Amino acid sequence: MLKFKLLLWVFAQLLKKQIKKNPVCARYIEGKDLTFQIRTNAGTGRYFVIRGGAIRSFAGLTADPQFTLSFQDAAKGFEILSAKDSQAAFLRGLGSKDLVISGDFLEVMWFQGLTGFLQPSKVICAYDRTAF
Template structure:
């Protein structure tokens, strides 16, 4: 449970850093207003608010999020959210019902675009012939 809570907290910190340091990410969130939450079925979670080109979060849940990512339990939430193959893990979680999404699916897709800024960028070496 503690690892899941820490992961939700660090997600906010990492996104804040990207918004401040990556101009593309800053443009992506500019003008966006969104409230969403990530939680477990037992009610443990975190609420996130994107407003004024910034992201803030607080522990606990909100009554009217625009979408909710709900995991069966904290262990599954941690496993899916920290997976190296994040999109595939997300889809596996949906297929196995370890992850349920409620709310505005278009906002979920927008959020997936935001989390893409957290992925390491591949640096192509001029000596790497497999990149071409």
């Protein structure tokens, strides 16, 4: 459970860093007013507030999120959220019911765009056209 909690905290820190250093990411959240949470079925989790061009996160749960990602347990949450093939892992989690998404699916789609800013981009070497 500790790894899951730490992962959620680190997730918020990484988003804050992207917002500060990446103007495209900063523009992406500009004007957004969103509260969402990531939790386990047992009630462990963290909620995130995007407002005023910034993101804040808080331990625990909120009463009225616009959407919730609920994992069967902390181990499954950590496994899915930290997977290298994140999109496929989410789909597998949804199919197996290890992950249930509730709330506003338009906001979930927007959130997926936000998480894209955390994906490492490939750098193409102009000389030999290889990615590294």
